[in-house]
Amino acid sequence: MIMLKKYLSIVLFLYAISISFSQEKEINPPYHIKTISFVQNGQNAIPLFQLGDSFQLQFDDLHGTEDNYYYKIMHCDYDWKQSQLSINEYLTGFDNQRIQDYTNSLNALQIYSHYRIPFPNKLTQLKVSGNYVISILNEDQEVVFSRKFIIYEPLVSVPMQVKRARNVKDVEYKHNIDFAVKSNAITFQSPLKNVKVLLMQNGKFNNAISDIKPMYTIGNDLIYKYDSETQFWAGNEYLFFENKNIRAANNSIARIDTEGGLYNCFLYTSNARAKNPYTYWPDINGNFSIKNISAENDEIEADYAWIYFSLSAPSFYQNKDIFITGMFNNYTLTDENKMEYNAKKGIYEKALMIKQGFTNFNYTVADKSGKIDEAIAIDGNFYQTENNYFAIIYYRENNQRYDRVIGKGVATSTDIIN
Known part of the structure; x- marks a missing residue:
């Protein structure tokens, strides 16, 4: 009995440790x-x-x-x-x-x-x-x-450049990020171990690149010039709808009614763009803006509306899950954001309640386990796509107890070079 109690105590202790140190x-x-x-x-x-x-x-x-x-x-x-x-x-x-x-x-x-x-x-x-x-x-x-x-903390400078992929098979579809970390305020201790980087595309966590070590150092400068380790699928420009005037249809909203007591906005059916040539389509990189043109205080006077999305996509996507994502829903892959296939109409459909204004969104493909498959993106991948990229630099000195964030770098693919 005493041995059993000791065993249970050890199990509970280890479980508590695993919980306290698990990833948030x-x-x-x-x-x-x-x-x-x-x-x-x-x-x-x-x-x-x-x-x-x-x-x-x-x-x-x-x-x-x-x-x-x-x-x-x-x-x-x-x-x-x-x-x-x-x-x-x-x-x-x-x-x-x-x-x-x-x-x-x-x-x-x-x-x-x-x-x-x-x-x-x-x-x-x-x-x-x-x-x-x-x-x-x-x-x-x-x-x-x-x-x-x-x-x-702004303790380092991070010069960045977006380049086309070095690999011929990816050159039309991916962006490669070259960057360096330079500082006059910090003399790096063991930079291969103590300096860490997080690369983000348009501020998203779900496809961020981590655990990248400096390729080499020049004095106190850390240089990152990888071919594949720092590559992102380029994607396509975000789609959008705009209902700042919630009662009016426009070039993104086909019709509006108020059945059920709230405004219902029916968007035009989207067509998969992966097989089409790239077309410049200005966006705000997944962001959204709350706006009611008839209000003084958008935070509390902007209304909510049911937004009806519909998508025409090739049949092979029926083995995947398709989600409507953007900053408005934190790019989450939940049942609330998952589209449903309407076999009678031959299209994917979903209605989401969204606050009025200007909203960027895209269609995200994932397998049944929730893993995003950017290689077969519904709207394709094009090196011409305009994306913002962020390099976030972490540093922990020897014997320090936490990871400081000592700087950031920002680059846009509008300045892409070969």
Whole structure:
């Protein structure tokens, strides 16, 4: 009996360790939580901010009952596992605070409560750079949803260049990222081990490239000039719909009605573009803008509408899952965003409730396990596609207890070279 108790104690101890050091993943929100976004200078922003800068996390609750929500912040290492830092080492102030800034919707058919969390605020200020996860909790201290964000210090310069792929078979379809890390403020210790990089395309986490070591060093400069390790599928320009005037059809919306009590916007059927020549189509790289042209305060006066998507795609996609994705839903591959095949019409369909404005979206193909297959993207891959790329630089000195983010680099493929 004593041996059994010891065995159970060991098992529970190891389980607790595995939980505490497991990788933090974003928790998707329930149906009634919509339009989660990081906002800086009044614009939706990729969650990458300089230490000390102001930004907000905003979201809507369709219950519209001014429910009480709380926020908790966790500091993570490069691999999104909880860091060794205690709360008072990465926060000034308090954690687990109730969100006090919220307002009910106005002049909207769909009622909702709009919540804002500014950073820094009088109760919470971030002290160090690094990866963070913010969790929103309900009154029962259950996690409603969580989001990743990154805080950096401007201690290095990161010159970047987008190039066409070196491999002939990929030259028409991929972007290759060359970059370097240079600093007068830091003398790197063991850079092959202590310096880490995260490469992101348009700010997405789901296809980011990690664990890239410097190819070589020149003095204190770290050089990254790989052929395949830093390549992204180029994709195609994002599609969009615009319903700033929610009552009017336009060149992206075929018709509108109000059956069911809310506005229903039926988009024109999209055709798969993979086999078509590349066509320049200005986009905002997956972002969205909340706007009601008849309102003074878009945050609470923009309405929600059912957006009816339809897609005509080749039959071989029927063995895959197709999702509608963009920054408006954090590119999540959930049942809520998965399209359904209408055999009678021969098209894929889905209706999503989205806040009015201007919204970029695309169709993402994944297998049944949820792995994204960019090689067979519905809209194809074209080296001419305009994408923004980010290189985020992490550094942990010898004997340091956490991964600092010491800088970022930004490049656009509009400046692509051979």
